[in-house]
Amino acid sequence: MSPSRGRRLGAFVFLSPGLTYLVVLLLVPLVLVLSYTLFQRGRFGGVVYEVTGENFSRLIDPLYLSVVGTSLKIAGLTTLLALLLGYPTAYLIAQLPRKWKTVALVAVVLPFWTNFIIRVYAWIILLNGPGLLNSGLKALGLGPYELLYNQGAIILGLLYSYLPLMVLPLYAAIERLDPQLREASANLGASAFSTFRKVTLPLTVPGVLTGCLFVFVPSFGNFVIPEMLGGGKSVMVGNLIRTEFLQARDWPFGSALTLALVAVLVVLLIAQSWVARRA
Amino acid sequence: MxxxxxxxxxxxxxxxxxxxxxxxxxxxxSTNAGAAPxxxxxxxxxxxxxxxxxxxxxxxxxxxxxxxxxxxxxxxxxxxxxxxxxxxxxxxxxxxxxxxxxxxxxxxxxxxxxxxxxxxxxxxxxxxxxxxxxxxxxxxxxxxxxxxxxxxxxxxxxTTGICYRSDLVKTPPTSWKDLLQPPSWADKKVTMMTTERWLALPALKALGYSVNTDKDAEIAKAKELLVAAKPHLLGYDDTTFGDKLKSGEAVMVEAWDGWCPTTDEKQNIKFAVPKEGSDLxxxxxxxxxxxxxxxxxxxxxxxxxxxxxxxxxxxxxxxxxxxxxxxxxxxxxxxxxxxxKPAELLNGESLIDLGQASVKYTRLATEIKAQS
Known part of the structure; x- marks a missing residue:
């Protein structure tokens, strides 16, 4: 057996479980869903196989564009805040002694050990009218404030849920930095700030982009948090897709919305890899 | 349902x-809407x-x-x-x-x-x-x-009606308007359902329309009422409204009768069918x-x-x-x-499947919720 054939066989053996998984559970359902966009809605869900372009023309309706706009705004703000909070955190963790690094990283992923819904519920108990925060403020003679069931609460919930996904790739990028580069910059007379701006930051841009993508993508399509913390008063793309499939039983239009969501994400991924390659 | x-x-x-x-x-x-014999x-x-x-x-x-x-x-x-x-x-x-x-x-x-x-x-x-x-x-x-x-x-x-905290309301609700235009003591302490047909129901009934209407003019009128109500709502909810009543976050909620937690041990949660009628x-x-x-x-x-x-x-x-x-x-x-009583229930209007017209209700619900 030639070495190259052996390598190919090895690659095949190692890749096939993952590839099978992706093809069967991701690609096939995705193609199915996307093919629905061409057809008409069945009365009780499902699809009537009569070709129509209507699902696409509905997409550019101002109503749905405004929903996409709201989602972009909420997910964008969440990502920005996550970056502003996550970068210093990751930077700090990377400077810690080895032992404490592990502790800090475990602390970052610790929330994932508890069910997502339970953690979101905890925020409701914290923030609602008779909740902990308001009763604490009341004891101080303040409030009550309307902390829940608005877009601020949605952003808070998303930020809380996805911040670890920002910290981890940033940590990986900062940790990998050769400390000698920063030392060299300092030796050559650069201030701490310009070392950060001209050395550290540019070299960690790929990590920044990965972190932003990891936060933006699940925030953009989220439908649980807008419903639970937003009180259902804001609609995001995820809510719309869920409604179309489960309540309105309009699978074709739900699929068209899914297609729009996937398109936005693909554009983001391409942009990310393009910038990362040039960085 | x-x-x-x-x-x-x-x-x-x-x-x-x-x-x-x-x-x-x-x-x-696929299932076609056509009526088979x-x-x-x-x-x-x-x-x-x-x-x-x-x-x-x-x-x-x-x-x-x-x-x-x-x-x-x-x-x-x-x-x-x-x-x-x-x-x-x-x-x-x-x-x-x-x-x-x-x-x-x-x-x-x-x-x-x-x-x-x-x-x-x-x-x-x-x-x-x-x-x-x-x-x-x-x-x-x-x-x-x-x-x-x-x-x-x-x-x-x-049927569907208003589930409320008898100890927290000044006057028990009798009309869908109590929900749509809540008095000041109930401001931001009211929820409506999020599923489209029930989201529209209080407004349609308050206006005296059928819950099964497919007339654009009537749906538009209902939309006005619902949009005006939105700033006064705590939220749209059809899963946890009972909890919101129990915690006192909400004092009145639109609810399906079986979901109104009237058997709560404190016995202060009641259910009322508004005078304009409801569904069956x-x-x-x-x-x-x-x-x-x-x-x-x-x-x-x-x-x-x-x-x-x-x-x-x-x-x-x-x-x-x-x-x-x-x-x-x-x-x-x-x-x-x-x-x-059964006779009272029968006053309620059965929701029927609206076929293509149901798209109008989905749109209505999205329009109201996307409204800021």
Whole structure:
């Protein structure tokens, strides 16, 4: 057996479980869903196989564009805040002694050990009218404030849920930095700030982009948090897709919305890899 | 109803959503709206040996007594297998998949029974095999989707109204306007339902329109009311409104009767049907045309209509049952959920499936919720 054939066989053996998984559970359902966009809605869900372009023309309706706009705004703000909070955190963790690094990283992923819904519920108990925060403020003679069931609460919930996904790739990028580069910059007379701006930051841009993508993508399509913390008063793309499939039983239009969501994400991924390659 | 019965919490609903999508991807056979001729009745043998048959049921979780299969086995001598669906939609996916679905008896809401019948999927009810039909209230045989119980037998019924904290409201609500234009003491302490048809219901009823209207002008009027109401709402909620009442975050919520937690130990949660009227929902039992165990299926329905069995739903899950003999056995407290009389219920309008026009309601709900 030639070495190259052996390598190919090895690659095949190692890749096939993952590839099978992706093809069967991701690609096939995705193609199915996307093919629905061409057809008409069945009365009780499902699809009537009569070709129509209507699902696409509905997409550019101002109503749905405004929903996409709201989602972009909420997910964008969440990502920005996550970056502003996550970068210093990751930077700090990377400077810690080895032992404490592990502790800090475990602390970052610790929330994932508890069910997502339970953690979101905890925020409701914290923030609602008779909740902990308001009763604490009341004891101080303040409030009550309307902390829940608005877009601020949605952003808070998303930020809380996805911040670890920002910290981890940033940590990986900062940790990998050769400390000698920063030392060299300092030796050559650069201030701490310009070392950060001209050395550290540019070299960690790929990590920044990965972190932003990891936060933006699940925030953009989220439908649980807008419903639970937003009180259902804001609609995001995820809510719309869920409604179309489960309540309105309009699978074709739900699929068209899914297609729009996937398109936005693909554009983001391409942009990310393009910038990362040039960085 | 669209509701997820007894899986009231969002997590369950989400799990269900995932499963429904998965199921949809696999077996979503299209179902045309066209009305197929109603099925003709099979000749059934009243003296069939039931012990040679077996019955598969699909029903909402926790909607029938747990010990029902055992009781059926003891009493009727055939095995009963209970399958679960979470919403009418999932039931429809199961039942319209084509061919023999393996299901003999299904529990679905009235408008879905009507649709199944239009597609010729239901066996007409043979009243001679269900003597206990005489236990039903006379009103329960006059339901608009199936007058005379030709292809469905009602199991539970109820309505939508306002569920409120009697200790926190200054005056008990009597009108949908109390919800849509809450007085200052209830400002931001009111929730409405998020599912489109029930989201529209208070406004449509307050304006005196039908809950099944497909007139654009009427829907537009309702939209105005609903948009004006939005700033005064705590939120849109059809899963956790009971919790919001209990915690005092909300003082009035739009609620399905069975979901209004009137049995809470503090006894300060009450339910009112607004004077403008409301809807009437009925969950029914139907027998599938494809069933090979039709005699046993009839025997099962007859057994469920036995007051002893049927009263279970009223006693244990606080749903009104359309069975006079069963309700007579139940101790009904004045003003309790079960106290609503059949004649009052029948004033409610049944929600019917609107076909293509239902798109208008989805749009309405999205427009209102996207409004900032």
């Amino acid at each position: 669209f509701r997820t019965r007894f899986t009231r919490r969002l997590p369950a609903a989400i799990a269900v959503a995932g499963l429904a999508l998965a199921a949809a991807a696999c077996g979503g056979e 109603a099925a003709t009745a099979d000749q059934l043998n009243p003296n069939a040996d039931l012990s040679k048959q077996s019955v598969n049921v699909t029903v909402w979780d926790g909607y029938t007594p747990k010990e029902l299969p055992q009781k059926v086995k003891d009493k009727l001598k055939f095995p009963l297998k209970i399958g679960i669906h979470d919403t009418n939609e999932t039931a429809m996916t199961k039942l319209t998949a084509g061919g023999d679905t393996g299901i003999d008896v299904a529990f679905v809401s009235g408008q879905y029974a009507q649709a199944l019948n239009e597609q010729g999927l239901l066996e007409p009810i043979h009243p001679e095999l269900i003597p206990n039909l005489s236990n039903l209230y006379p009103e329960a045989t006059q339901l608009s989707y199936d007058k005379g119980n030709k292809y469905s037998v009602p199991y539970t019924w109820g 929902w009925v969950d029914t039992m139907v027998i599938m045309k494809s069933s090979k165990n039709k005699e046993a299926a009839h025997a099962l329905i007859n057994y469920i209509l036995d007051p002893e069995i049927h009263s279970w739903a009223a006693v244990n899950i606080n749903y009104k049952v359309p069975n006079k003999a069963a309700m007579d056995k139940v101790d009904i407290a004045k003003g309790s959920l079960l106290d609503i």
